[in-house]
Amino acid sequence: MITREKVTDIVNARLTDEDLVEALKQLSTKDITLEVLRMFIEETRATADGRDELPSGTGLIDVSGTGGSGIAHFNTSTFCAFVLAAGDVRVAKFGNRASRSGAGSADLLEALGIPLDLPAAKVADVIAAAGVAFLFAPHYYPGLKRLAPARKAAGQPTVFNHIGPLLNPISPEYRVLGIASEHVYPIVVEYLQQSKSGQSLVVRSQFGLDELVPGSLNTANYVSGGTVHNLSFSAQGTPPFDGNNAQSMNLDLEHNVGVFNKLMDKQSFADVQPWLDLVCLNAGAGFFVTGTVGSIDDGIVVAKDLICGGRVREKFDEVRRVYEKCAA
Numbered sequence: 001m002i003t004r005e006k007v008t009d010i011v012n013a014r015l016t017d018e019d020l021v022e023a024l025k026q027l028s029t030k031d032i033t034l035e036v037l038r039m040f041i042e043e044t045r046a047t048a049d050g051r052d053e054l055p056s057g058t059g060l061i062d063v064s065g066t067g068g069s070g071i072a073h074f075n076t077s078t079f080c081a082f083v084l085a086a087g088d089v090r091v092a093k094f095g096n097r098a099s100r101s102g103a104g105s106a107d108l109l110e111a112l113g114i115p116l117d118l119p120a121a122k123v124a125d126v127i128a129a130a131g132v133a134f135l136f137a138p139h140y141y142p143g144l145k146r147l148a149p150a151r152k153a154a155g156q157p158t159v160f161n162h163i164g165p166l167l168n169p170i171s172p173e174y175r176v177l178g179i180a181s182e183h184v185y186p187i188v189v190e191y192l193q194q195s196k197s198g199q200s201l202v203v204r205s206q207f208g209l210d211e212l213v214p215g216s217l218n219t220a221n222y223v224s225g226g227t228v229h230n231l232s233f234s235a236q237g238t239p240p241f242d243g244n245n246a247q248s249m250n251l252d253l254e255h256n257v258g259v260f261n262k263l264m265d266k267q268s269f270a271d272v273q274p275w276l277d278l279v280c281l282n283a284g285a286g287f288f289v290t291g292t293v294g295s296i297d298d299g300i301v302v303a304k305d306l307i308c309g310g311r312v313r314e315k316f317d318e319v320r321r322v323y324e325k326c327a328a
Helices: 004-011 017-026 034-045 076-086 105-111 120-130 142-154 159-167 185-195 253-264 269-289 296-308 311-326
Strands: 060-065 090-095 132-136 174-178 199-205 217-224 227-230
Touching: 004 017, 004 034, 004 142, 017 142, 034 159, 034 185, 060 076, 060 159, 060 269, 076 090, 076 105, 076 132, 076 174, 076 253, 076 269, 076 296, 076 311, 090 105, 090 120, 090 159, 105 132, 105 253, 120 132, 120 311, 142 159, 159 174, 159 185, 174 269, 185 199, 185 217, 185 227, 199 269, 253 269, 253 311, 269 296, 296 311
Parallel strands: 060 090, 060 174, 090 132, 174 199
Antiparallel strands: 199 217, 217 227
């Protein structure tokens, strides 16, 4: 059984490179329990920098996933952040570069011209001016940067994938939190239930993706105030892949940027209809969990109107202008 001392050594990269890789390999997904998850969250959060300069998480939402599915796919949550902000929901999006896939949220934002070096002291100003700010994980957890080579060398999802979205230093009141691992999913639900903080919709698709997927059965649990409500459902729409082609898709950073721009500029929706359905579904979940709408279906309608009406394009341009003024 892993001890807190060992967890502290891993989090702070106090082991040799070889021992660190081996420790991450040995702590396989099936070995993660509620206590192990809690220890890693607590010990990692204890290393956070800049948290005192950040705004309160009250009224803010984070839409993020753990990654680690092994399936190349569009960076849905990043696009959803702009959709939600366009719908007057305030967003504090926490993310990192990809550890194993082609494009993490930070990789995509950087490619789109959104700088990653926003000082913590400016986050509140950006949210007030633009409705959304992006928190780059290594700025708040410098130790994660030291762990990045070991995580890549481990060649498998690690515990840091599973706890990543829960490390948002703002501790947002609302979350749409995607979990790729079937084993870890109920553990995260239980962790949030015991924490009794905020409202979260924890989701996972039947494909194993850490998000809701159209044309798919989706596991969804709404966690609020220590209670859990099972909202699992089959979503309408066109899936972006099926079980036969999910592993062979080529959605690297270049393709992510291309899909993002087509959606934002309403160009040839026929070419990206599955991705439109995907982002509307997940943004709809964000509108639902914040109480903006009464159901995910109602949220889907709002999201589609914002995209097709050009509001998301306008919001993206506004965010980029605000970042140019506020980023270091």
